[in-house]
Amino acid sequence: MTYSPAETRYESMPYRRVGRSGLKLPAISLGLWHNFGDDKPFEVQRAILRRAFDLGVTHFDLANNYGPPYGAAETNFGRHFKDDFRPYRDELIISSKAGYDMWPGPYGNWGSRKYLLASLDQSLQRMGLDYVDIFYSHRPDPETPMEETMGALDQAVRSGKALYAGISSYTPQQTLEAARILKELGTPLLIHQPSYSMLNRWTENGSPNLYEALEQVGAGCIAFSPLAQGMLTGRYLNGVPADSRAAQDKSLDSAMITAENLDRVRGLHRIAEGRGQTLAQMAIAWILREQGKGSSVTSALVGASSVRQLEDTLSAVNNLDFTADEVNAIDQFAVESDINLWKQT
Numbered sequence: 001m002t003y004s005p006a007e008t009r010y011e012s013m014p015y016r017r018v019g020r021s022g023l024k025l026p027a028i029s030l031g032l033w034h035n036f037g038d039d040k041p042f043e044v045q046r047a048i049l050r051r052a053f054d055l056g057v058t059h060f061d062l063a064n065n066y067g068p069p070y071g072a073a074e075t076n077f078g079r080h081f082k083d084d085f086r087p088y089r090d091e092l093i094i095s096s097k098a099g100y101d102m103w104p105g106p107y108g109n110w111g112s113r114k115y116l117l118a119s120l121d122q123s124l125q126r127m128g129l130d131y132v133d134i135f136y137s138h139r140p141d142p143e144t145p146m147e148e149t150m151g152a153l154d155q156a157v158r159s160g161k162a163l164y165a166g167i168s169s170y171t172p173q174q175t176l177e178a179a180r181i182l183k184e185l186g187t188p189l190l191i192h193q194p195s196y197s198m199l200n201r202w203t204e205n206g207s208p209n210l211y212e213a214l215e216q217v218g219a220g221c222i223a224f225s226p227l228a229q230g231m232l233t234g235r236y237l238n239g240v241p242a243d244s245r246a247a248q249d250k251s252l253d254s255a256m257i258t259a260e261n262l263d264r265v266r267g268l269h270r271i272a273e274g275r276g277q278t279l280a281q282m283a284i285a286w287i288l289r290e291q292g293k294g295s296s297v298t299s300a301l302v303g304a305s306s307v308r309q310l311e312d313t314l315s316a317v318n319n320l321d322f323t324a325d326e327v328n329a330i331d332q333f334a335v336e337s338d339i340n341l342w343k344q345t
Helices: 042-054 072-091 113-127 146-158 172-185 210-217 228-233 259-275 279-287 307-318 324-331
Strands: 015-017 024-026 028-031 059-061 093-098 132-137 162-168 189-193 220-224 299-302
Touching: 024 028, 028 042, 028 307, 042 072, 042 307, 072 113, 093 113, 093 162, 113 132, 113 146, 132 146, 132 189, 146 162, 146 172, 162 172, 172 189, 172 210, 189 210, 210 220, 228 259, 228 279, 259 279, 259 324, 279 299, 279 307
Parallel strands: 028 059, 028 299, 059 093, 093 132, 132 162, 162 189, 189 220, 220 299
Antiparallel strands: 015 024
16 A cells, blocks of 8 residues: 555654754654564564654664664665655655674774775665765774764765764764864764663763763764663563563663662653653653753654554653753662663773
8 A cells, every 4th residue: 555644744743953954853763773674574664664754753763784684774674765755755864874893804894984985885775765864973983083984974975975974972072073074074063873861871971071062063962772772661670571682682781680770760660650651751751851051962763663662652752841850850860870882992
């Protein structure tokens, strides 16, 4: 059956400006890190993507090695795009990244010009796109000069294969340097994608912290893993389910499910109940809270394994406000919990 998106798709989702750019993103974006590889039924993927767009999610975020296997999420998304979304390309923000292991040999990893630009060509081919809206350096490369990595992003934009340049998991100081280089090249840094959640608050630390650095350079922020790799979904309130990510060591090490962390999750769950939200909804709303000048997130990047889970998560936008008492209560439990898998060593 031919897909026709809901006419009401722009009525409930807030859209936020990305830094000082002209672009806006939905408050909640859909990430295809999990659930869009060859291990997930194609029809389930289709239902999630269609429902997301029906509810105002205009941003789909991918990377070259999302799967399994590597590349499968982009290939599958390309099929969905061809079948359902091609007529709506100008209503969509589609992003991809390169920086982690992708293919064998010395040219399939990290941040060289060779790798980033070759990877972008492959991503476009897999997705059947002429361009991506945002192309990211997925992580900083300690052995490649930043001028080379940023030069590759600049070339991606100048070639028309990407509209904007982004970075992910860069420290505040690395962010300032990346933005400086890109500005000199004539391609502004649009956005940073850090891990951030109630249990992973590294972005708030340092002077400048990441948000202050982004405010300084005029870039936006899209937070990934806002549910702490699933810890803030409520699945772990009574231990570790056998089919959970932690039990299967999928992006959440079971060693992170400590008694102390579970006590924090349970405390946050009680606060969410008092707000009339699920724990996941409150965790997303907290990510999007107003923190003051120079300390705000443009969009929360979430995953979904079913339409029901997607709808539950997106309902977070129905209550994004927090009282001072709620913020203070949350801060008793929302503390650094040593779960940041992407921390630079």
